[in-house]
Amino acid sequence: xxxxxxxxxxxxxxxxxxxxxxNFTLAPSxxxxxxxGGIGITPLLPxxxxxxxxxxxxxxxxxxxxxxxxxxxxxxxxxxDKVTVVPQDEHGLLDLAAWLPAARSxxxxxxxxxxxxxxxxxxxxxxxxxGLLSLRFDREQNLWAGMMYQGAxxxxxxxxxxxxxxxxxxxLNKANTQINMTSPLHFAVDxxxxxxxxxxxxxxxxxLASGKWETFEPFKDSKRNHxxxxxxxxxxxxxxxxxxxxxxxxxxxxxxxxxxxxPTPTPGSSPRRGMMDAQDRLWFAEYRxxxxxxxxxxxxxxxxxxxxxxxxxxxxxxLDRNGEAWTGSMLxxxxxxxxxxxxxxxxxxxxxxxxxRRVFVDNSATPxxxxxxxxxxxxxxxxxxxx
Numbered sequence: 001x002x003x004x005x006x007x008x009x010x011x012x013x014x015x016x017x018x019x020x021x022x023n024f025t026l027a028p029s030x031x032x033x034x035x036x037g038g039i040g041i042t043p044l045l046p047x048x049x050x051x052x053x054x055x056x057x058x059x060x061x062x063x064x065x066x067x068x069x070x071x072x073x074x075x076x077x078x079x080x081d082k083v084t085v086v087p088q089d090e091h092g093l094l095d096l097a098a099w100l101p102a103a104r105s106x107x108x109x110x111x112x113x114x115x116x117x118x119x120x121x122x123x124x125x126x127x128x129x130x131g132l133l134s135l136r137f138d139r140e141q142n143l144w145a146g147m148m149y150q151g152a153x154x155x156x157x158x159x160x161x162x163x164x165x166x167x168x169x170x171x172l173n174k175a176n177t178q179i180n181m182t183s184p185l186h187f188a189v190d191x192x193x194x195x196x197x198x199x200x201x202x203x204x205x206x207x208l209a210s211g212k213w214e215t216f217e218p219f220k221d222s223k224r225n226h227x228x229x230x231x232x233x234x235x236x237x238x239x240x241x242x243x244x245x246x247x248x249x250x251x252x253x254x255x256x257x258x259x260x261x262x263p264t265p266t267p268g269s270s271p272r273r274g275m276m277d278a279q280d281r282l283w284f285a286e287y288r289x290x291x292x293x294x295x296x297x298x299x300x301x302x303x304x305x306x307x308x309x310x311x312x313x314x315x316x317x318x319l320d321r322n323g324e325a326w327t328g329s330m331l332x333x334x335x336x337x338x339x340x341x342x343x344x345x346x347x348x349x350x351x352x353x354x355x356x357r358r359v360f361v362d363n364s365a366t367p368x369x370x371x372x373x374x375x376x377x378x379x380x381x382x383x384x385x386x387x
């Protein structure tokens with residue numbers, strides 16, 4: 001349909017519209033620091049409400065030229081000492097050095113305001129560690145990682161101690177580039193490693209011998225917001241990816257490069273981390289769908305199992321040698337164990353608050369053992385089923 005300027009439209013003119021888009025989403029975190037300058041407070045208001053609703057620890061630093069010019073002060077008043085208001089004519093500029101003295105692994109920082117404020121926050125955080133989101137083993141037990149904002153993937157040879165990097169080409173190293181995940185189990189098939197780019201919803205494939213990067217952008221022309229979270233290769237090094245901002249499982253054929261998208265039965269399910277089983281079936285956690293999902297590429301059909309406790313928000317999944325699936329809740333302090341044959345869940349309530357992310361199963365133990373890190377407890381948890 002041709003685009004018609006609204007100034008030239010009449011009451012009968014047909015116009016195309018799209019739904020709202022959000023490139024400023026609130027990522028899960030136990031703690032937030034919100035920094036607002038002037039009218040930049042506006043998009044942060046619903047984030048404050050969300051953080052309050054999930055009982056996260058948060059603070060707002062809000063600056064403006066004068067108190068009378070600062071919007072929404074009445075709306076912010078009920079939050080009490082969680083909000084610090086700094087009118088420039090009374091207290092000067094925001095003291096970012098005091099509020100951002102050092103990086104905290106449990107804290108996400110959101111800032112909205114004029115350009116100079118954003119630049120100042122970036123400068124203050126420039127020396128913070130960039131961190132890692134994923135470590136995965138290849139079949140020789142070497143470790144692979146996405147280097148996140150450093151725009152590279154890394155391999156650590158455990159025998160020699162050698163660290164090897166493959167850096168993204170400069171033309172792809174954009175300001176929002178974020179290389180998080182790798183899928184190293186089957187790169188020996190063709191010598192190519194799959195990774196993803198969280199910054200602009202892309203999948204990359206690296207020829208490890210030549211260092212050449214290929215880029216696939218499945219959602220480039222989409223009007224909806226998308227976020228490629230995980231990449232999982234099958235035994236032929238075809239790759240599957242999860243669309244965390246929506247509900248898609250995607251597949252890229254290793255030989256043809258063909259991209260196929262499969263929407264999950266539950267709309268808006270936010271598939272997050274996944275793993276491939278011995279039959280090349282993809283198991284994955286549905287974070288907002290509150291489900292465990294299974295996709296069989298041979299039949300192109302899904303199965304889903306809903307967690308018994310609402311808002312469990314499964315993050316990751318692991319299979320044991322008995323064919324049972326394990327996951328954990330980011331919000332309800334529970335470990336979940338699913339028997340896919342019966343559809344029965346067993347929930348294990350942990351003794352203290354635990355933000356569960358990555359999950360692991362030790363299949364060499366009898367009975368199998370479940371391991372997870374307690375993000376809020378600075379500890380490691382081992383669970384052994386009694387049955």
